[in-house]
Amino acid sequence: MHNNPILRISTKILFAPIILFGLYVQFHGDFGPGGGFQAGVIVASAFILYSLVFGIEEGKKLFPTNINLILLALGGIVYGGVGIVSMILGDEFLAYNILGSSPQSGQHIGILLVEFGVGLTVSNVMIALFNAFASYDKVKEK
Amino acid sequence: MISELLINAFLVTIMLSIAIALIKTRTVIFTVILTSAYSLVAALMFITLDAVDVAFTEASVGAGISTILFLAAMAYLPKKEEESISSEFIPALSCIILGVILIWCSFDLPEIGQLTAPIHQHIAPEYIKGSKEDIGIPNIVTSVLASYRGYDTFGETIVVFTAGVAVLALLEKKNTTKKNKSQPKQKIRKNA
Amino acid sequence: MISSTIGIWNYWIVFCLMMIGLFLVIGRKNLLKKIVGLAIFQTSVFLLYITFGKIKGGTPPILNESIDTIYSNPLPHVLILTAIVVGVATTALGLSLVLRINSEYGSIEEDDVSAQDLVDYHDDIETGKNFDLKFKK
Numbered sequence: 001m002h003n004n005p006i007l008r009i010s011t012k013i014l015f016a017p018i019i020l021f022g023l024y025v026q027f028h029g030d031f032g033p034g035g036g037f038q039a040g041v042i043v044a045s046a047f048i049l050y051s052l053v054f055g056i057e058e059g060k061k062l063f064p065t066n067i068n069l070i071l072l073a074l075g076g077i078v079y080g081g082v083g084i085v086s087m088i089l090g091d092e093f094l095a096y097n098i099l100g101s102s103p104q105s106g107q108h109i110g111i112l113l114v115e116f117g118v119g120l121t122v123s124n125v126m127i128a129l130f131n132a133f134a135s136y137d138k139v140k141e142k
Numbered sequence: 143m144i145s146e147l148l149i150n151a152f153l154v155t156i157m158l159s160i161a162i163a164l165i166k167t168r169t170v171i172f173t174v175i176l177t178s179a180y181s182l183v184a185a186l187m188f189i190t191l192d193a194v195d196v197a198f199t200e201a202s203v204g205a206g207i208s209t210i211l212f213l214a215a216m217a218y219l220p221k222k223e224e225e226s227i228s229s230e231f232i233p234a235l236s237c238i239i240l241g242v243i244l245i246w247c248s249f250d251l252p253e254i255g256q257l258t259a260p261i262h263q264h265i266a267p268e269y270i271k272g273s274k275e276d277i278g279i280p281n282i283v284t285s286v287l288a289s290y291r292g293y294d295t296f297g298e299t300i301v302v303f304t305a306g307v308a309v310l311a312l313l314e315k316k317n318t319t320k321k322n323k324s325q326p327k328q329k330i331r332k333n334a
Numbered sequence: 335m336i337s338s339t340i341g342i343w344n345y346w347i348v349f350c351l352m353m354i355g356l357f358l359v360i361g362r363k364n365l366l367k368k369i370v371g372l373a374i375f376q377t378s379v380f381l382l383y384i385t386f387g388k389i390k391g392g393t394p395p396i397l398n399e400s401i402d403t404i405y406s407n408p409l410p411h412v413l414i415l416t417a418i419v420v421g422v423a424t425t426a427l428g429l430s431l432v433l434r435i436n437s438e439y440g441s442i443e444e445d446d447v448s449a450q451d452l453v454d455y456h457d458d459i460e461t462g463k464n465f466d467l468k469f470k471k
Contacts, residue, residue, distance in 0.1 A: 048210060154344055164358065223366075
């Protein structure tokens with residue numbers, strides 16, 4: 001697969017639009033179908049496509065494993081952090097009304113941040129899962 | 143309305159035929175591809191049943207990522223499924239009996255699409271009203287997901303995180319645990 | 335009559351799909367097939383939930399300008415949306431367990447695995463110093 005020019009070039013062309021589509025789904029989730037879960041999977045699929053065509057080592061160069069693991073945990077922290085912040089500001093856990101100037105803008109900010117946390121966790125979990133399965137053979141040989 | 147239901151009935155019958163093919167096949171690659179097709183038809187079903195968000199998720203997760211994971215795992219596993227020695231009669235019989243009981247109970251379920259069904263009475267109307275007034279977000283699914291049911295989604299995110307960490311722990315720590323584990327086992331064999 | 339039959343036809347097929355999934359889990363001895371069976375069972379449960387949420391003449395639950403629109407019930411959609419993603423994560427966990435079983439036993443057929451366990455167990459009983467060793471592991 002590594003020497004097929006059609007696959008290599010079409011992957012390079014497709015990579016950025018897939019990420020862009022993922023971001024669109026992430027931040028347009030308030031108005032149409034979409035949200036953190038779907039966007040996370042779409043963004044992950046761009047990196048998985050790259051790893052499939054150029055090999056798992058190149059994929060790990062593009063998106064290093066340690067960054068992947070940090071972001072994996074960061075998503076949950078962002079989600080929980082929004083709840084903690086709303087508690088510090090004097091409301092209940094994950095009550096977004098207090099985050100903005102008006103209840104509605106508070107809800108907007110809260111939902112945006114929470115969906116971002118979900119997207120971060122889901123995309124990084126999917127990339128980590130694929131990497132773990134794809135590099136399993138090398139672990140075995142050691 | 144009838145045409146919508148007919149499309150539904152047609153799609154769900156396709157799913158049934160895919161599932162029957164899954165029982166018959168013994169090749170692993172065929173199994174994986176059929177599972178992917180099953181998810182894709184399920185996504186089509188979700189669109190005709192007005193669940194666009196769910197359809198989106200099922201198409202990207204069920205038909206996309208899970209197929210890739212199955213294919214990646216398949217590379218290390220035997221390619222053929224062996225004929226089993228033990229009889230499949232008792233499991234099949236119990237499944238058929240359970241299925242008949244469930245179908246018998248289905249006559250008490252409300253018909254598809256009845257506005258008077260109990261599920262539509264309790265809390266959903268409040269969410270639909272509140273999504274416009276309290277939250278101001280057009281997509282009701284997002285507002286329920288992230289705001290009204292924020293605790294649930296937090297829990298689900300943690301579950302996804304935990305599953306990912308568990309897979310990493312199972313697949314990557316292999317070389318250290320394997321040596322410790324396999325040596326005592328061989329010793330016992332020699333003694334026997 | 336026809337319309338009422340079609341009205342519950344979905345339920346019937348969904349129950350059949352559930353039973354096929356259950357049969358793949360309890361009837362087949364191949365561990366990969368069992369996981370596929372779980373996925374089939376899961377998807378059919380999702381279908382059942384979404385079928386409950388449908389309203390005749392309703393639209394997808396995304397608010398529009400007109401006042402008298404009927405929206406399908408959004409609550410099952412929310413539950414199932416998260417369940418799908420959790421489902422794929424647990425499927426991956428199952429697959430990784432199958433991979434580990436394959437590398438330890440050299441087979442993913444349940445009969446082979448339990449036969450090997452049985453041989454180990456009888457070996458342990460014959461040597462006598464079995465159980466504490468087994469528990470220490």
